[in-house]
Amino acid sequence: xxxxxxxxxxxxxxxxxxxxxxxxxxxxxxxxxxxxxxxxxxxxxxxxxxxxxxxxxxxxxxxxxxxxxxxxxxxxxxxxxxxxxxxxxxxxxxxxxxxxxxxxxxxxxxxxxxxxxxxxxxxxxxxxxxxxxxxxxxxxxxxxxxxxxxx
Amino acid sequence: xxxxxxxxxxxxxxxxxxxxxxxxxxxxxxxxxxxxxxxxxxxxxxxxxxxxxxxxxxxxxxxxxxxxxxxxxxxxxxxxxxxxxxxxxxxxxxxxxxxxxxxxxxxxxxxxxxxxxxxxxxxxxxxxxxxxxxxxxxxxxxxxxxxxxxxxxxxxxxxxxxxxxxxxxxxxxxxxxxxxxxxxxxxxxxxxxxxxxxxxxxxxxxxxxxxxxxxxxxxxxxxxxxxxxxxxxxxxxxxxxxxxxxxxx
Numbered sequence: 001x002x003x004x005x006x007x008x009x010x011x012x013x014x015x016x017x018x019x020x021x022x023x024x025x026x027x028x029x030x031x032x033x034x035x036x037x038x039x040x041x042x043x044x045x046x047x048x049x050x051x052x053x054x055x056x057x058x059x060x061x062x063x064x065x066x067x068x069x070x071x072x073x074x075x076x077x078x079x080x081x082x083x084x085x086x087x088x089x090x091x092x093x094x095x096x097x098x099x100x101x102x103x104x105x106x107x108x109x110x111x112x113x114x115x116x117x118x119x120x121x122x123x124x125x126x127x128x129x130x131x132x133x134x135x136x137x138x139x140x141x142x143x144x145x146x147x148x149x150x151x
Numbered sequence: 152x153x154x155x156x157x158x159x160x161x162x163x164x165x166x167x168x169x170x171x172x173x174x175x176x177x178x179x180x181x182x183x184x185x186x187x188x189x190x191x192x193x194x195x196x197x198x199x200x201x202x203x204x205x206x207x208x209x210x211x212x213x214x215x216x217x218x219x220x221x222x223x224x225x226x227x228x229x230x231x232x233x234x235x236x237x238x239x240x241x242x243x244x245x246x247x248x249x250x251x252x253x254x255x256x257x258x259x260x261x262x263x264x265x266x267x268x269x270x271x272x273x274x275x276x277x278x279x280x281x282x283x284x285x286x287x288x289x290x291x292x293x294x295x296x297x298x299x300x301x302x303x304x305x306x307x308x309x310x311x312x313x314x315x316x317x318x319x320x321x322x323x324x325x326x327x328x329x330x331x332x333x334x335x336x337x338x339x340x341x342x343x344x345x346x347x348x349x350x351x352x353x354x355x356x357x358x359x360x361x362x363x364x365x366x367x368x369x370x371x372x373x374x375x376x377x378x379x380x381x382x383x384x385x386x387x388x389x390x391x392x393x394x395x396x397x398x399x400x
Binding site: 004014018022030035118122123126128131 | 198199200201202203207210232235236237238270271272273274277278279280317318320321325332333334335336338339340341349350351354
């Protein structure tokens with residue numbers, strides 16, 4: 001084997017070792033790298049009790065309530081397994097709406113209500129014109145309608 | 152037809168220098184062409200988005216810049232490995248020529264991402280896995296540039312830089328797959344090799360053309376930069392002296 005082939009092999013071996021180290025480190029850190037906990041995690045008691053963390057999921061349709069003062073809101077975050085009620089006082093991002101993704105940062109109180117200090121909107125990776133989105137929604141609704149009619 | 156091994160002669164800086172000079176105008180032309188069509192399609196023809204309105208149009212700059220920041224690093228690491236293994240002179244020069252453009256695109260990616268994040272997510276910056284690993288990529292580029300410039304002997308500078316570039320390459324799959332491996336505020340990939348894109352066709356075409364324009368731009372400026380590095384490092388050789396004599400008789 002020539003010297004340059006030996007060096008090439010050495011570089012390849014070093015990269016493989018490095019990759020392995022990275023995989024081990026990140027699988028050990030898996031919980032800590034996560035940006036938010038799901039409502040199911042929280043219900044299972046996996047979320048920290050005495051410090052700030054984030055909860056992420058969808059804003060349940062029909063759950064958004066605005067208080068009299070105009071800046072306090074409450075809504076329910078769901079991952080279709082568990083539901084967490086959230087209280088928040090402040091300005092919501094433009095993309096915040098029912099049925100859409102949300103990430104809230106705050107504390108869980110003893111009565112199971114999540115009091116948020118910051119609410120961020122999490123949007124999905126779909127991009128399309130509004131007409132296409134309406135057509136999809138229509139097709140989806142009529143699909144559900146047909147299903148219900150059959151049942 | 153020339154045998155394929157013929158291209159190896161361009162590994163010699165003296166042969167690569169004039170070739171690069173001839174290629175540069177073509178890549179500038181392609182960059183301008185793709186950029187003009189891509190931006191026109193993206194800003195004037197493509198429809199608004201159903202949830203983000205007009206604001207989503209920053210995607211035409213943001214995604215291309217992010218892709219280039221990752222891809223340039225892979226190319227840099229490739230040249231670094233070749234240089235370490237085969238002791239070729241041009242490899243280190245190529246890596247050095249690519250780094251500033253990679254850093255530029257990483258910076259643009261972070262900056263346009265912040266401008267996009269504020270109106271859509273409600274924040275300029277969060278420490279989620281995608282954003283943090285892209286920031287580390289910018290630091291890797293800056294570290295590579297600082298390290299190679301801190302060592303006077305170019306061959307030793309190349310070797311030190313190559314080791315840094317290779318160690319850092321582990322970050323690239325972390326950036327790319329971060330949105331899949333962990334839950335992040337950043338959404339998943341709209342375009343991937345394994346499934347059809349979740350974007351309207353016209354939006355996708357604009358984005359691809361803009362990304363292609365950045366690709367062509369990267370090649371053009373890297374060739375200009377590598378020509379400068381070749382002249383600087385080979386200034387004591389006869390062919391550079393002859394070239395300079397030709398320019399300033």
